Amino acid sequence: MNNIPASEVLIIGAGPAGLMLANILGMYGRSVTVLEARDELIDYPRGVGLDDESLRTIQTVGLVDTVLPHTAPQHIMRLVNGAGKTILINNPQTQEFGWDRKHAFIQPEVDKSLYEGLAQYSNINVHFGHQVEDVIEDESGVTALALVTGADGTQTERRFSAQYLVGCEGGKSPTRKRMGVGFEGDSPSTRWLVVDVDNDPLGTPNVFLGADPKRPYVSIGLPHAVRRWEFMLHDGEDESVVTSKEWVAEMLKDHVPDPHNLSYIRRRVFTHHGRVAGSFRKGRQVIAGDAAHLMPVWMGQGWNSGMRDATNLGWKLTSILTGTAGEDILDTYTSERKDHAKAMVDLSMTFGSVIKLTNPLAVAARDAASAVLNLFPSAKSYFSDMRFKPMPRYTTGVLADPTTKASGTAAARLTSRLIPVLTANNKVSPVGVQFPQPRVNSTLGENLLLDDAIGNWWTVLVWGNDPVDVLPTASIKALEALGAKLVALVPETQREWAEENMSDGVLVLGDHTGRMKKWFDERPTPMIFLRPDRFVAGACLHQNGPATLQAILDSMGRAAEQHRAKSQGSTLSV
Template sequence: MTAVPVVIVGAGPTGLTAATLLAQYGVECLILERWDSIYPQPRAVALDDEVHRILARLGLGGEFAAISRPHLGLRLLDRDMRVLAEFRRDVASGRHGYPQGSMFDQPELEAILRGNLARYDSATLRGNAEVTALIQDGGGVRVEFTDTATGAPGSVHAAYVLGCDGANSLTRSSIGASMRDLGFTQRWLVIDVATEADLDQWEGVHQLSDPARAGTYMRIGETRYRWEFQLRPGETADDYRDPARLHPLISPWTGTLPVAELAIIRTAEYTFRAQLADRWRDRRVFLLGDAAHLTPPFIGQGMCAGLRDAMNLAWKLAGVLDGTLAETVLDTYEIERGHHAHAMIKLARFIGTAMTAGGELGNLIRRAVAPRLHLVPGLKKLATDSQTPPLRRSELVTRPRLRRNLAGRLCPNAIIDSDLRFDDVAAGRFAIVTSVEPSAAQRAELTRQGAVVVSAAPGSELHRWLRRGHAQAAIVRPDGTVLAAARQLASLIEPSRCSG
């Protein structure tokens, strides 16, 4: 039987990201995907600058920028299309060097992910391979699959398996995990349209807060647009396949543009859910992406969460496989990502409820409150800032129990020198960011541990970041997360501290 260190089930954005990150560390992996090519319909359409940063780590920062559009933020509209509130984002460059929000077409993203993965000899993508069983033994996992083109059975033995196989995950059921409902279920109509005409709309996300039918509009490409409308009881997507029936829904944005100039790419029904797997791991099998969590789309974090899963786990798994990290570090994956994903799901659920619930009373409240939201201290920053919550305490996040510091947060991908940013210098290794010059002995110890020293020069972005965190130095993990921060550099430089 063929053996490979890692098998990845599913070649969506999460699986492709995990495979590429592992390949960058020299880890051989096999991706098994039941379809023979990219799924042609767009699903995810938005990501933030933290995830754009992950794509840049894969070597796709520029390619993604070429296929995406920065979006301006969020507008809240009433049923008469009047603007109730507007929250603008920085479309130039956030703390990580990329627009705080970007829109894209998922098939295009998957195409560049696949093209990039092909650069690595250590990663193999096999299509038409439907995984049918995962059987764990003392030394790993036997993965059984069927060639969907020929019907021929196959199997491979893996040291570890990453289940990136979506909401109906076989990997999840194979480890006896189940989805825990977090109390949000809504049926929505999703409409994707292509047109050469410019709709001449504000290029952010439009949220229609209409008690009769909540809706969302966004431009996702040069010629691509998306609408989402909440379905009423008894309605289905089939009711809107006829363009004449569909047009009244989207006409507030298309105006007098003839239906003939709109190419309907898709009308589909989606059930927006808030769910979290009750466990993400069984020994050598891990869940990532939609297999582990489902997030309502109101803050554009569904796909983002999967790429964060991959970024969190890949470097730890690579370290365990090459012997530089103890296997216990894999316990931190669910501790860190489970809490973070839960926090983002709760935020999406809250935003969705606030925008769509309450009927006429809710509508009256929104009309009264929304225009005054900008007066609430800190709310505009909360609504536009792409920064997500810090990771929970773990073996790899050493944060004081009685106070918060930089530990668990992402280090900014700040400019270090000329065109170099933090990630260019750290290059997927542990780094010490310090506002003081290490002594010769300290540098020798850091070099022995394999850590990169990044100087936070006075007045620099990193220097200001350390000062805001009341720290002189911070240890930054290969995924950009702060492991620990301290008021004195010396207290961070301990044997094995930067090597796991």
């Protein structure tokens, strides 16, 4: 038996969630071992949709330039009925987070980019062909026992130890099973045939969801001249038959001029699942990606939900390992991610039920309802701009309530009776939601995306003021202990003045597009405490800054307080 030197985090599974988590932890300087049972990455297409939130995370780990060549932005989706008439169009135009809302992508190439990105970190090791058979957990850490099969068939057992283990092994996750948590939801009996081909015989871009009662289908144009079709299978249609070239050609005769002359990548039957784990953490073991939640393909959110998991989990593990948060912060991973994952599962299941209707009366009612809705601009925009997609909003976790300053919780609305709040145009709290990513100017460069300017850790954003001038010394010291960056956002017209007059160490950003001025003008929260995952932990008027900061630090656990006290040589009170 071989014992391998211990790492801080052990990740089981080199799928997208595991690879992204390893990149995030590597970026923060943590030591990570990734164990993958397969001998190589999966090389066939699976997910086809990449959203703006995921691309923002890819931007954070510095892999945008290697990923973008495998994507196609502004991937328009059209839902059509059996007669080919468009029922609704989904074509969001916003770039709220710095990128187009929807992209088509080739998953094997993007996953490969995530894997190759790990080469820049000497503290990350990936081992293929390692099948984890058992995990032993105690108070100090975890040990995984992995079997390695040699070319001659002999098996060797290797031991890998770490402080924490994250299971990213997919829907059948052994880690989830070891944790003993439920996997609640449904696995509808409806089967689908997926067909991927090279040298796209159509060439039309974007997505068509065919809500045809005779046989619902999907047709998707993908990057690199790949075309995907999916067809709903009826009861009694045998898998060995429906995956044959002859049967597939029959399915494609109404889609392709010559269905017998295609270059197949794969023909495979699958079943949709809609399930969410009861908890994403137990002790020192955590799950992410499909191990934590499975969802149907309709909204293209399976891959993206795994990215959200990694984005949420990476900075929290880092905070524990650096002593700036207590271990209980891992419980906020479940409280913050589970509800949104379930909302995406529910939406995907509902959308699928609309597409696969076969009852003639139900189909007629659906088509009639969509025709009426399309007459109203607000309803049409609801679908076109993708406002039906639930955006993550955390109400419990690493947060401070914007009104009460309560720690670990945040109401969705601002309820203070102060005049700045009463007169505000927007009383929806920004706490618990992702902060926008506009372009800014600074001494670092012109027209930069916000995240590229502020870095990848905690940030305090203050509109129009020097953060050092509006926060007391104790708060500034606490932020220094946390490693937070102090940032002043000003109109571009004031940037030169601010750079000359604001405190040393304060990064001045010029709002040359006016997007930040508009955002702050509508909200009575000119001070923003921004988490490493770009979610707002606290938002307040300047005089409430110290209390808001303290509530955020309290929500990170007892170890954070001990770390601050050690850093300052005394107990901190802000």
